[in-house]
Amino acid sequence: MFAENTGGIVALYTRAAPDRQSQYLAWSTDSGLSFTEYAQNPVLDLQLSSFRDPQVFFHAPTQRWIMCVALSRAHQIAFFGSPNLLQWTELSRFGPSGITGVDYECPNLVEVPIEGGKTAWVLFVSINPGAPQGGSATQYFVGTFDGSRFVPESDTVEFVDFAKDFYALQFFTNVPSGNPVSIGWLNNWQYCQETPANSWRGVMSLPRRVSLAPDTTQRLKLIQQPEDLTALRGTASDVTPPSRMEAGSSWETPLPASGAHEVRISAEIDAQPAGLPPGDKGRSGRFVLNFLNSNEETLSIGFDAFTAQLWLDRGKLKGFSHPFFTNSFSAALTPDQRKITLHIVLDKCSVEVFVNNGQQTGSALLFPAPRWTGCA
CATH class of the missing domain: 2.115.10.20 (Glycosyl hydrolase domain; family 43)
Structure with missing residues (x-):
């Protein structure tokens, strides 16, 4: 040979x-x-x-x-x-x-x-x-x-x-x-x-x-x-989110005008905030990250501390419609977990989410109309 x-x-x-x-x-x-x-x-x-x-x-x-x-x-x-x-x-x-x-x-x-x-x-x-x-x-x-x-x-x-x-x-x-x-x-x-x-x-x-x-x-x-993404990274944006957010509050930041974005988040969620009666789960205990654009489209990635489940929802994107193009997905994490880390790589037509240092991953095609402009 x-x-x-x-x-x-x-x-x-x-x-x-x-x-x-x-x-x-x-x-x-x-x-x-x-x-x-x-x-x-x-x-x-x-x-x-x-x-x-x-x-x-x-x-x-x-x-x-x-x-x-x-x-x-x-x-x-x-x-x-x-x-x-x-x-x-x-x-x-x-x-x-x-x-x-x-x-x-x-x-x-x-x-x-x-x-x-x-x-x-x-x-x-x-x-x-x-x-x-x-x-x-x-x-x-x-x-x-x-x-x-x-x-x-x-x-x-x-x-x-x-x-x-x-x-x-x-x-x-x-x-x-x-x-x-x-x-x-x-x-x-x-x-x-x-x-x-x-x-x-x-x-x-x-x-x-x-x-x-x-x-x-x-x-x-x-x-x-x-695998090592160093060679693909551009200049990092100077984004400093609040160290603590009250239940029901929100925070928004613009995204740079580029085709791809890398986002890292570490959060700890209070599953039973003060002021709620014991056993009343209310609407708190959730962390939600929304990627936004000028066409009122939203990609949602969130975590529910009560059920220890993470979700990814692409249902509010308008660029592609198909009977089998499922809107949302979820993954069960460790029961009673209150801390979560997300490593998100968002490209023009895809998102890959790495949860808790790679213990779970979620990959989805995306077809938004205009580019992403911010996250909240």
Whole structure:
């Protein structure tokens, strides 16, 4: 494939015919500018019509390449091993498990660091259609992988994102920071072909650095935070919000005239303010951040301390209407939680919200008419 003492790029990919999906191999010796197809393709063919999306990595303990690939309509992820990327032997299968939907797609098996020093294996499986919010979504399973078989620690379904527009994530590994970095398609198959854009369809998410941490029940949960955004930042605005706000009060600040905004907020909410009888929840105990524009459109992100739920509401935007373009989404946080941190990246057509240092993330497409002018 490559001359002695040289290297290059090897691509393993799915080629689809009307009644067959198979895995093919090609290589490049010019940094990906051109590729040569392997003469004896396909390298893996089960003679199936729904067999796609290979992810390949080298497993050092067993000194072989591992491919995980979706048997989409069977709702299984198959694992294969190879010493040379050309001959593949089936090792095991996972599933059906979790929410199956109609198709399994885009599997990724990744060794993810746990806060504190250890690691665990995480299998990411995308489904479409059939996600709880509608359309497409990505679920994940935490478990062990011995080089042949993946075993989840639990059958509980966990989703990568609590909103509706994050799908088919893929991973960069062996990155300088050490943690795997994911990137997803910021869209949903229910309306991706009808969004108001002429020369493009949707965008990719911010790269996310992933890790694992135990929750209050000691189950490992996914932590996602934006990879270093330093190179993308402009001049920071000098915004100093009040250190304390009374229930029912508000505060507004203009946003700079740019296409994208990054907002960081840390707040502690009084769930039982003075003056209310015991047990009377009233209308307090909530924190709401509204992004505004001159067309009276509003993007709302808020937290209710009584229910420990965060919400994202795009229902007051006027740039796109579709039966499946769901208005609002919510995520349950730790019960009795009164403190919340939000890291929000708002772009011209999208928002990504990272809650409590990445314990929850919400990603949504947005189609406001004019640009954002302020937040309150």
